[in-house]
Amino acid sequence: MRRLTALVVLVCFVAGFPVNGLAVMMCGTDLNGDGYTDGPNETAQCQNVPVHGGQGNQDFCPVQAVDCEATTSNPTTEKTCSDPAYSYNATADRCEKTPDCPGGTWDPATKGCTGGPAIPATPVVPSTCSAEIVWDMVTTTTWTGSAPPGGTVEVKRIRLTTGGAMGYYYFRFDQACNWVDYYVVDTRTNPPSTTSMAPTGALPLAPGQRFQQTYPDFWGTGTWSVTFTNTTPPTTGYTCPAGYTLQGTSCVPQPPAPDCGAGTLNAPAGLCVMPPTTTQTCPTGTLDPAMGLCTGDYVCPLGDQYACLDTGGQVPQCSPNACTDIPQDQIGVDTTPQPVTDTWLRDDGPKDADGNCLGVLYIFSGKPSRCRPPGMKVGYLNDCCDSDGNTIADTRTGQSFTQTANALHTAYQMAQTAYYSYQIGAGAMAVSQTATGAVVITNAATGATVTTIAAGSEMASGVLAANGAAMSGAGASGAVSAGLQGYATAMLNPATIAFALAIMAVMKVAFGKGCDQNDGETALFAASGYCHYLGTVCDRKWPVVGCVQRSRRYCCFNSKMARIVAEQGRSQLKAFGPDGGWGTPENPNCRGFTPEEFQQLDFSRIDLSEYFDDIMADMNRNVQDARQRIQQGIRAHYQRTTR
Numbered sequence: 001m002r003r004l005t006a007l008v009v010l011v012c013f014v015a016g017f018p019v020n021g022l023a024v025m026m027c028g029t030d031l032n033g034d035g036y037t038d039g040p041n042e043t044a045q046c047q048n049v050p051v052h053g054g055q056g057n058q059d060f061c062p063v064q065a066v067d068c069e070a071t072t073s074n075p076t077t078e079k080t081c082s083d084p085a086y087s088y089n090a091t092a093d094r095c096e097k098t099p100d101c102p103g104g105t106w107d108p109a110t111k112g113c114t115g116g117p118a119i120p121a122t123p124v125v126p127s128t129c130s131a132e133i134v135w136d137m138v139t140t141t142t143w144t145g146s147a148p149p150g151g152t153v154e155v156k157r158i159r160l161t162t163g164g165a166m167g168y169y170y171f172r173f174d175q176a177c178n179w180v181d182y183y184v185v186d187t188r189t190n191p192p193s194t195t196s197m198a199p200t201g202a203l204p205l206a207p208g209q210r211f212q213q214t215y216p217d218f219w220g221t222g223t224w225s226v227t228f229t230n231t232t233p234p235t236t237g238y239t240c241p242a243g244y245t246l247q248g249t250s251c252v253p254q255p256p257a258p259d260c261g262a263g264t265l266n267a268p269a270g271l272c273v274m275p276p277t278t279t280q281t282c283p284t285g286t287l288d289p290a291m292g293l294c295t296g297d298y299v300c301p302l303g304d305q306y307a308c309l310d311t312g313g314q315v316p317q318c319s320p321n322a323c324t325d326i327p328q329d330q331i332g333v334d335t336t337p338q339p340v341t342d343t344w345l346r347d348d349g350p351k352d353a354d355g356n357c358l359g360v361l362y363i364f365s366g367k368p369s370r371c372r373p374p375g376m377k378v379g380y381l382n383d384c385c386d387s388d389g390n391t392i393a394d395t396r397t398g399q400s401f402t403q404t405a406n407a408l409h410t411a412y413q414m415a416q417t418a419y420y421s422y423q424i425g426a427g428a429m430a431v432s433q434t435a436t437g438a439v440v441i442t443n444a445a446t447g448a449t450v451t452t453i454a455a456g457s458e459m460a461s462g463v464l465a466a467n468g469a470a471m472s473g474a475g476a477s478g479a480v481s482a483g484l485q486g487y488a489t490a491m492l493n494p495a496t497i498a499f500a501l502a503i504m505a506v507m508k509v510a511f512g513k514g515c516d517q518n519d520g521e522t523a524l525f526a527a528s529g530y531c532h533y534l535g536t537v538c539d540r541k542w543p544v545v546g547c548v549q550r551s552r553r554y555c556c557f558n559s560k561m562a563r564i565v566a567e568q569g570r571s572q573l574k575a576f577g578p579d580g581g582w583g584t585p586e587n588p589n590c591r592g593f594t595p596e597e598f599q600q601l602d603f604s605r606i607d608l609s610e611y612f613d614d615i616m617a618d619m620n621r622n623v624q625d626a627r628q629r630i631q632q633g634i635r636a637h638y639q640r641t642t643r
Helices: 399-426 458-471 475-491 494-506 508-512 517-527 560-570 595-599 609-641
Strands: 024-028 043-045 047-050 057-060 069-073 076-080 087-089 094-097 105-107 112-114 129-136 140-147 152-159 166-173 179-186 193-196 210-216 223-229 244-247 250-253 264-266 271-274 277-281 286-288 293-299 324-326 367-371 429-433 439-443 449-453 531-542 546-556
Touching: 129 166, 129 179, 140 166, 367 517, 399 429, 399 439, 399 458, 399 475, 429 458, 439 458, 449 458, 458 475, 517 531, 517 546, 531 560, 560 609
Parallel strands: none
Antiparallel strands: 024 043, 024 324, 047 057, 069 293, 076 277, 087 094, 094 271, 105 112, 129 140, 129 223, 140 152, 152 166, 166 179, 179 193, 210 223, 244 250, 264 271, 286 293, 367 546, 429 439, 439 449, 531 546
16 A cells, blocks of 8 residues: 655646536436446436427437337339330239231231231233224224323314314323223314213223124114224233232232330230339338338337437437436535535543543544545546545554645645636636625636635635736646645645645545545545445435435544444444444444443454554564665765775
C-alpha cells in the first residue's frame, strides 16, 4: 500500500459541475438488474421527435432503443404476356396466339395459312382483234376488219342516196378482243349521228364466237341472213397478278407465311408461342427486390404499444421506456439526506475548573460518511469510492486522521477555486460582489447564479484574484494560477497548503470528475480500513426512471483500532445489541462508547491482529530505514577520514 506523504505537488483539475437549465424529459431503466438506474447508459435525456408516418411528435427514450422492423409478406406472382395479342396458358406455362396470315386466313385443319378468294384469271390477249360480217341476200357480201385490243376499225364506206354524203361502218373491240359494237356514223347530220347496226343479242361476241340473224326478204318468198363472227382466235392461256397462282381460269392467292410477331411458330401445335413475363406484385406495401418480399409500414419489435419514431437515422426506432418530466428543482435534489460534513465529535465541550468534561464523553466515536459510485450526479465513468490505491496508517491513533481530514477539506476548496477560476478566465462565468462582500458567481450566458462564496474566505480571495487576472487578459490558464495563488496567500499556512496539495494530487479522480470532499474522505478512510460498511442507499431517485445515483454509507473512525474496537465491542454491550446497533444506512448510529460502556468491554474477546499487523509492518519499515541511515553514516565517516 502507498502512504500519503507531504509532497509539494501542484496538480490542478477542473471539475465538470452541472450547468443550470430548464426542466428536461428524462428516462431510464435498470439494465444490469442491480436494482438501480445509475449505471452507464441506464439513463438518458429524451428527444421530442416525429412519429413515423407524420402523426405528430412524441418523446423518445434512447435507452434500450431498437430499430423498428418493416412488415413483410410474400408477393403475388403473376405471369403475363408482354405482347397483348398473346394469352397466357397456365397449363403449358407459355403465351400463345393464333398465327397471323397477312392477306390470308389461318386454316386450323391444315395448320397453315390460306390465301383469299379466287379471282378470274386474265386471258392472254392476241395482239390483233378481227371480225367479219357476211350478208347473204341476193348476193353474198363479206365485210372484215381488224384492230389492236381496245381499238376501232373502219370496215366500210358507202355513199348515201341523197346529197352524196358518206356513211362509215365501224367494228369496235375491248381489251380482250371482245367484239362489242358494230355501228354507222351518218355525216349528213350536224353533228354526225351514230347508229348501232348490230341486231339485239348479236354483240358482244368473244373471240371465236358467231351470231346469225335471218330476215324475210322483200318478196316474201325467202329470207336473207347476216352472220356476225369474231374471227379473233380464242385465247391459248391465262395470267394471274403477282401473289396468285393460276388454277384453270381462276387465280388463287398464294398462302402467306405465318406471322408470330415477337414469338415463334410452334408448327406441331399450330400456334405462335413465347415465354411469359413473370411479375411480382404486392397487394399492400412495396416490393423489395433484394429480399423478394413485400415491405409495409414499420412496427416495433418490442410490441405494438410502442410507436416507431423518426430519430434521424435511416430506420425509425422505438423504445420500451417512458419519458418523465423532471422539474429543474428536482433534478439535483437528493431524495435521501446526505451525512452532515465534518460531524466528528471533538474535545471541545464545556469543562469544569479542573478540566473535567461537563458534557457527554465518548471514546472511539465515529461519524456517518458516504461515497458515491458511478451515477448521474458524479458521472457514469467516475467511481468516487475509489481511493486510487492510497491509504493512511495508524502512526499515531487519531492525530493523522485530523490532519488528513483538514487537508482534504483544503484540497477540495482549492479544486473549486481552480474550477471557478478557469470558467471566469474562459468567459463562461462572471464575478460580482454584494454589499456585504460576498462573492457571487453567475453564468455569463444566462445570468443564473452558480454559487455564492462567503466574504473574506480563502475561496473568495482566490476567485477575486482570478477575476482580476481575467480582466487583464490573462486567459483561462492565467486565471487559474492567479486564483490558486490568491487562495494560498489568504490561508497564510504553507504547511497546510503543502499537505493539501499532496492530498489533491492523490485525489485526482474526486477533484477532476465531480466527486466532493465527503467522497474523498470516505474513499480514503474506507480503503485504509477506518470505516464500517452500513449498506447502499439511493441518493437520488426520479419518478418513473428510478434511482439514478446511489451512495455507500459508512461509519468512519479516526483510526483502524477505533473501527476494530467499535465493531467487536458493540456486540458485547446490551446498549448496542448483538448486531452492533449501527442503525440503518439512512440513519446510522456511529457514536462511540461512554466511559462506563468502555469499562465493560472484554478486550480478550477483541481480535487486534489486523491492527498489530499494520504496526509491525510500520516498525519493520522504520527499522530498515534506521539501518540504512546507520550504514550511510558509517560510509560517510570513513570517506571523510580517508581524505
